[in-house]
Amino acid sequence: MAKLILIDGSSYLYRAFHALPPLTNSHGEPTGALFGVVNMLRATLKARPEYVAFVSDAPGPTFRNELYDQYKANRPPMPDDLRAQVEPMLAIVGALGFPILRVGGVEADDVIGTLTEQAHAQGIEVEISTGDKDLAQLVRPGVTLVNTMTNTTTDDAGVMDKFGVHPAQIVDFLSLTGDSIDNVPGVPKCGPKTAAKWLAEYGTLDNLIANADKIGGKIGESLRAALPQLPLSRELVQIKLDVPLDATVDQLQLRDRHVDQLRELYTRYDFKAALKDLDADTGGATVGAHPVRDTGGATSGNLAETASRPQAALPQEDRPGQDLAMAGQYELVTTQAQFEDWLAKIATAPLVSFDTETTSIDSMQADIVGLSLSVEPGHACYVPLAHDYPGAPAQLSREQVLATLKPFFEDASRPKMGQHAKYDINILSNYGIHLRGLQHDSMLESYVWNATATRHDMDSLARKYLGVETIKYEQVAGKGAKQIPFSQVDLDTACRYAAEDADITLRLHHALWPKLESEPSLRSVYQNIEVPLIPVLASMEQCGVLIDVNELRMQSQQLGKRMLELQQEAWKGAGRQFNLDSPKQLQAILFDELGLSAKLKTPTGQPSTNEEALEAIADDHALPRLILDYRGLAKLRSTYTDKLAEMVNPRTGRVHTSYHQGSVATGRVSSSDPNLQNIPIRTEEGRRIRQAFVAPEGWVVLAADYSQIELRIMAHLSGDEGLVKAFKEGGDVHRATAAEVFGLKPEEVSANQRRAAKAINFGLMYGMSAFGLARQLGVDRGEASDYMARYFARYPGVHAFMESTRQQAHRDGYVETLFGRRLYLENLQSRNQALRAGAERAAVNAPMQGTAADIIKRAMLAVHDWLQPRDDAHMLMQVHDELVFEVRQDVIDDVRAGVVERMSGAAELSVPLLVEAGVGKNWDEAH
Template identity: 60%
Template sequence: MQHRHPFILVDASGYLFRAYHALPKLTNSRGEATGALVGVLNMLRKLIDEQRPDYIGVVFDAAGPTFRDRLYADYKANRPPMPEDLREQLEPLKEIIRAMGLPLLVVPDVEADDVIGTLATRAAAAGIATLISTGDKDMAQLVDDRITLVNTMSDTVLDADGVREKFGVPPERIVDYLSLMGDSIDNIPGVPKCGPKTAAKWINEYGSLDDVIAHADEIKGKIGEHLRASLEQLPLSRTLTTIKRDVALDFAPEDLTPTPPDVGTLRDWYERIESRRLLATLDAESSGDTAAEPAPAADYALVLDDAAFSDWLARLAAAELFAFDTETTSLDYMQARIVGVSFALASDDGRIQAAYMPVAHDYPGAPEQLGRERVLDGLRPLLQDPDRPKVGQNLKYDISVCANHGIAVQGVAHDTMLQSYVLDSTATRHDMDSLAKKYLNHETIRFEDIAGKKGAGKGSRQLTFDQIPLEQAGPYAAEDADVTLRLHQALWPKVQAVPSLQRVYQEIELPLVPVLSRMERLGVRIDVDALKDQSQALARRIAELEERAYAAAGRRFNMGSPKQIGAIFFDELKLPVVAKTPKGAPSTSEAVLEKLAEDGHELPGIILEHRGLSKLRSTYTDKLPQMVNPDTGRVHTSYHQAVAATGRLSSSDPNLQNIPIRSEDGRKIRQAFVPEPGYRMLAADYSQIELRIMAHLSGDERLLAAFAAGADIHRATAAEILGVAQEAVTSEQRRSAKAINFGLIYGMSAFGLARQLGIERAEAQAYVDLYFARYPGVRAFMDDIRVQARADRYVETLFGRRLYLTNINHSNQQLRNAAERTAINAPMQGTAADIIKRAMIRVDQWIRQEQPPVRMIMQVHDELVFEVEADAVDQASARIREIMQGAAELKVPLIVDVGVGDNWDQAH
C-alpha cells in the first residue's frame, strides 16, 4: 500500500471464510478451532499497523435472509452450511474485535457488501480516501479515485488501473462483467460457458451489458445460443450482483472511530486461543498504554505529617469508594501487627490517587512517622463505618489484622480476589500479582524486589516490612491500593455483565468474608498431650513397619527413596511392573503399591502403611502442638475462598479437610480437637447432599420418591437395581449400590467400579446399565449436561456459579473424557459448596443477632463444627439444623445430621 487511507472497511465475513479454507486447521489445547480466527486477527493487526486509520468499520453479514433472497429464492442455494468448526470461531472473533475497540457492524436484510458499498460511497463523497479490505471480486465495482481494494491475505492492491488490468474491464463495468459470467457459488445465473475472457471481450466490444443484450443476435456459435437463451435472466443477475450503495444507516463514516482496547479481555482471548504472536503484539502495544499502567511512583503520596493525614482522611470520607491495604509484620493473621496502611481513590477527573501512611517502620535513619495509635484512631471511624464502601484484595486478611488493633472493619463492598474467582475460577491464580498481569497488563513491584528473597545468598535474610526503607516501601504499598482499585474497575463490569455471577459474588462470597475471619480468629482447642502420646505411639509402629520391610526385602533400605524401592521391587524381588514414570522407569506410586498389595505382595502393603502413618505423624500429631497460638491457646487455620475450582472452601496451616475419618488413627487425631471447659463439641453434617442435588437436578422420579420417603438411598438403589424389596437387601449389596451412587456422580466408569468392588468389569457394567434403566432421569441429565457443556464450555451450579471446562472439546479423548466427568460432578459439588456457604452466613447472622452461647469454629466439606455451652446444646442443635436445612430449596428435603460429644470425633 503506497499511502495511508483515513477510512478502512473490512469484509470480515469474507475473510473468515477465506481464512478457514486457506489456512491450517489449528486448534488450541482445549480442542477449540482457532485457525480462521487467528488468520483474520493477524490480517486486521497488519492492516491497522500499516494504515493507522481515523475511521474503521469491521463488517459482518447478518444472520437470516436478505432482500436478494426475496428477489430470487435460489440465491446462494448451492452454498453448503457453515462448517461447525468455523461457526464456533464466529462469536469469539466478534468479541475480540469489540475488545480491540474496533466498530463492528452487522446490518439486517442486506449483506456486508452493501454496508461496505454504502459507507465507502458516502466517505468518497465527503472526500475521505477509503480502503476496503476484501478478497471478494464483486467489490471491484466500488473502486474509483477515492476507493481502493486490498487483499491483506495476498498483499495485492486494486485501484482503478488495477481493476482494468486484472479483469479486463473498468470498475464501472464490473457488474456487467459479473452478470454475464454468473456465480456458481452464489447461484447467480449467467450465460453458460461465458468465462472471464468472453465477458470482458463482449463488454469491450459492445460497451455494456445492455449493449451486449442489444447485439445478442450478432454473436455466433454455441456461446451466442447460450447468450440468447439467458437474456431473460440477465437483468436479475445484474440486480443480484449490484452492491447497494444506499442502505439506510443510522451512522456515518465519521462516527466509526476506534476506541481504546480492553487489554484484559484481549489477553483473556489471546491466551485462550494460544496465539503467541497476538500476545506479543498486545504486550508491545500495552507498554505504551497509560490506562494499563499505574501512576508513576512519584505520584504516590507518603503521609508523614498531620496536615497530609487530615487531608487524606477528608478525601477518603468524601469518596464513593476507596481501596485499602495493610502492611504488616507477619503473614500470620493472628500475630501480624500493622506497619502501615495504604489507600487509593478515584479523583473527579477519573485518575487514581494513592498514598501510604507508615506507622511503625523501624530501621536506622527512618524518618519520624505519625505513629500507629494516632493513625489507627483517625482511621477507625472510616474503617468501621458500614456506609463507607471499601474494596480490597483478599480483605479477610486485612479484616483480621485490623481486629488485632481493635478495629472491626465494616462496609466491605468489594474484593478483587473474589471478583476474579467468581468470574472464572480456573482462568488464573487470584493473587494481586497474577491479576494485575492478566487484567491490567501490569507487572507489580514484588515483595522480594524490596525485601530480598528468603535464603538468597549466604548469610542473607528476607527483611520484614518494618525494616524496609520508606523510599521503597511507599511505592510498593501505595501501588497495592492503586492496583486494587484499578482491578475493581476492570473486573466489576465483567461480573455485573452476568447477573447469576453477580448474585454469587454479592450474596455468597462477599458476605462470607467476615464470617470466615471470625471463625479463623476463634480457632479450635486441641489436646496437646493426647497428640504427643499418639505421636509416640505412631513412632513405635513406624519403627516396627521398617523392621518388617527390611525383613521382607532381605536388606535395609531408605523407605523414602523411590529409586531404592524400585530396585528392590523390580530388580531383586522381580515384582511385576504395573506402570511406568514419564521417563520410562517402573513406577512406585501409591496406586502401584495398592495394586501390588491387592495382588498379595507383602512389601508394597508394608510401605503403604508406613507412608500413611508417617504422613499422619508429620502433618498432624507432631505439627499441631507446634501450631498452638501462645496468646489464645488454640489452633487457627486459614480458609481459602479462591482456590478450589468448584467453589468449595479449602484450609491450610493446618489443613482440616484432609484429616482421615475412616481410619482409627485419623479418628484419634479428631479426638484431640476438644471444646473449652463447660462447652460441648457439636458437628452438623449435610446427609448425602450431592446425591440429593443430583435428584433435584435430574428430576428422576424414583430418586425423588426415595428421598421424599426418607428411605436409605443406598438400600433403595440396591433394591431398584436388583428388583428386590428393600428389607431383603444385604449389607454387601448396599455397599455396591453406595459405590454406584457416588461413583456415577463422579463419572466413574464400569472399569473403576469393577476395581472398587472387586468384581469383573462385565458385572460392573451390568450394574451401571441396571442403574440407568431404573433411574433414566439421571442418564438424561448426564447426557444433557455433556451437550450443554460442549456448547457453552462451562457448567453452572444451582445458584449460577460457573465452572469453565478447558478441555471439554479437546481432540485428546482422555482429556475430553476427564472434562466430561467434571461437567457431571461440578454442578453437584459446586451447589453443595454454595449451600454450606449460605448456611454459614445464616448461622453467623443468628449468632451475632441473638448471641447464643455458640461458636462456629470449623468448616470441613459438608460439615460445620461448633463449640456450644453445655446447657444450650439441645436448643442450639435444633436451631442450627433448622438454619442449615433452610439454606436451599430443593425438590427433595435437605437433611442435617447433628452430633454432640466431648471431642470432634464423638460429635461426628
C-alpha cells in the same frame, strides 16, 4: 509482507549470562546477562518490525511436570546472580515498548509456537530470535530462526544441515535422542546421527516403532527397551500450538518507550552506551522516573509518580471501559496535615480501597507497619506507621492513626474494598477495629467472574485485566536470606509499593465490577454469597480451635512405635534390612528379589512403587501392604501429630487455620496451615487426630454434617422420579438403589449389593467408567457395565441430566450451579481424548460439587448471623460438608436445633436436606 519477531526471552537471558563475564554496576548488582539482553533488544528495535513480542517463562510448574515429575529435575536451580536480573530485564523490556508474554502452566516455547501458528495462518512472516534447538520444529516456509549471538539464520535447509532431518521430523528426532538438560528420556546410546539415520529410513517415529524388531544389535535392544516411554518423550518435546493467550498477533505492536523509566534503569545499571543513545534520541529529557512535587511546604510529604507499567495486550473481552493503566500518583503521608487531607477524601468517596502492610503473612501474629488508601483510580497514599531502619524519617503515631480511622472502618455505611480483604480484617481486629461496610473484594470479583481464567492474586489480576506489571515484594524487600522486613524498607520505596496495592485494587474493581453487573446470576453469587462470607471466615480464623497438645504428643509416640513395628515386619518379609523410604531399594526387593510382577511402571519404564502400584500388588505379598501402612502413619505423624502442636498461637493458645475462598474452581472453601480438609477419616489413626480438637472446660464440640448432599443435589437437578422418591421416603437410598438395580425388595438386598449400589451412586457423579467401577467392586468389566446399564434403566432422569450437561458444557464452555455460579472447563475441545473425557466428567460433577459449596456457604451465613448476638457458641471450622462449633454445655440443645434448622434451610430442593449433628468432648466424639 508483514513480519512478527518473537524473542525467546528465557533463551536470551541464559545465553547472555553464560556468554558474558560476571559484570556488576557501581552498587555491586550483577548486570552481565542484563547487558547482553539490552544490546540484543536494541538491535531488534532497529529493524522496526510490524509485530513483536518478548516471550518469557512464567514461574511455577508446567503441564510437562504433571506429565512427568522428573522433567527438568536434573537442571540446577537458577543462579542467584541470574535470578536477580530477571525483574530488571522485564522492566527494561517493557520500558522499551516490547509486549511481554508470560503464561503460567506452559513454557515460553509453547507461547512462541502458538503465535507462530497464528501468524503463519494469516500470511505473516515469522522470525524467532532464539538459540533453542527445540524451536527448529516450527521452521517452515515463512518461519525462520535467528541466533542474534552468532548472527545466523536457520531455515528449512538450515535445519536439515544442522540436524540431518527436516523440521517436520524434529519432534521425533528429539524423542529419540532425549535431552539430558531437560531430563527427557530418549533411547539409550542413540545419538543425533543414529536418530537421523532411522528417520531417513522410516520417516516417522511411529513407523520406526512399528519396525523396531528389524533394528539389530545392541542399539536395537535399546530401542525396544525404550518403546514404552517414547510416546511420553514425544509429548514432552512437542511444542503446543494452541495455548489460550491474552493477545492476538495484531495486538503485538511495539509501543512508545517509557523514556524516564529507561533513563532511570540505564543509569542504575551503568549502561552508558544505551543511555547515550537514549539521550541522543530524546534530546536529554528530565531527570528521574519518580519526580518529587511540592505538597504545600511539607518537606517529608513526597508525591511519587510511578512510570506507566509495561502494558500487555489484552483481548477485547478483558479490556476495561476506561484507561486503567495510567501512571499512578502516590503520596507519602508523614504529617498530620496530609493525614487530615486524606481523612477528608475518604469521608466523601463513594468507595475507598485500603490495604495494610505488616510484619508477617500470619494475620494472627502480624503487626501493622503502614496502611494505604485510594479513592480514585491512579491516586493513592501510603501512611507509614512503624518503619524502623536507621535514619528513618519521623512518622505519625500508629495508635493515633488507627484510633482516628476506627470510626471510619467500623461505619457500615461507608463503602470499602480490598484485595483478599479477609487478611486485612484480621489485621485490624488485632487492634480492636472491627471492619464493617466491606462491599467489594477484587480477588473475589475475579474469582466469581471466571475462577479458572487466572490466578487471583493482585499481580496476576493486574496483568490480565489491566495490562499492568506491578511492583513485586521481592523488588522492594529482597529475596531469600537477604530479604529485609517491610519495616526496614525506605519510605519512598515503600510508598511506591504499598500505595500501588490500594490503587491497583480499586482499578481492578473498575475493570471487573461492570462484568459482574452485566451477569445477574454471577452478581448474585458475588453479592449474596462470597462477599458476605468474608467476615464469617475471618471470625472463624480469629476464634481458632483448642488443641490438646498432650494428646497429640502421645499419638506421635504411638505412631512412632507402630512405624518401628512395621519396619521390623517389613525387614522380616524382605529377608533383610532396607530403607523403607527408598523407592530404589524397595523396587529391588519387590521386583528383583521377591519376583513380584509390576502392575504399573514409571514414565521411564521402571516398575513403580507409588501408592497405586503397591495397592495393585498388595494381595500378592504381605510386604506392599506393610509399606503402605508405614507410609500412611509417617504422613499422619509429619503432617498432623507432630506439626499441629507447633502451630499453637502463643497469643491465643489455639490453632488458627487460614480459609481460602478463591482457590477451588467449584466454589469450595479450602484451608491451609493446617489443612483441615485432609485430616483422614477412614482409618482409626486418622480419626484419632480429631480427638485432639477439643472444647474448653464447660463447653462441648458440636459437629453438623450434610448427609449425602451431592447425591441429593443430583436428584434435584436431574428430577429423576425414582431417585427423588428414594430420598423423600427417607429410607436407605443405597439400599433403595440396590433394590431397583437388582430387582429385589429392599429387605432382600445383601451387603455386597448395597455396596455396589453405593459405588454406582457416588461413582457416576464423578464420571466413573465401567472399568473404574469394576476395579472398585472387584468384579469384571462386563458385570460392572451391566450394573451401570441397569442403573440408568431404572433412573433415566439421571442419564438424561448427564447427557444434557455434557452438551451444555460443549456449547457454552461452562456449567452452572443451582445458584448461578459458573464453572468453566478447560480441555472440552482438546484433541487429546483423555483430556477431553476428563473435562466431560468434570462437567457432570461440577454442578453437584459447586451447588454443595454454595449451600454450605449459605448455611454458614445463616448460622453466623443467628449466633452473632450470642457469646455461648462459636463456629470454628468448615470441613467439606461439615460445620464444627464449640458450644457452652448448658445451651447445647438449643444451639444444635438452631444449627440444624438453618443448615437444612440453606436451599430449597425437591428432596429433604438432611443434617446429622453430634456432640462430644472432642471432634471425633461429635462426628
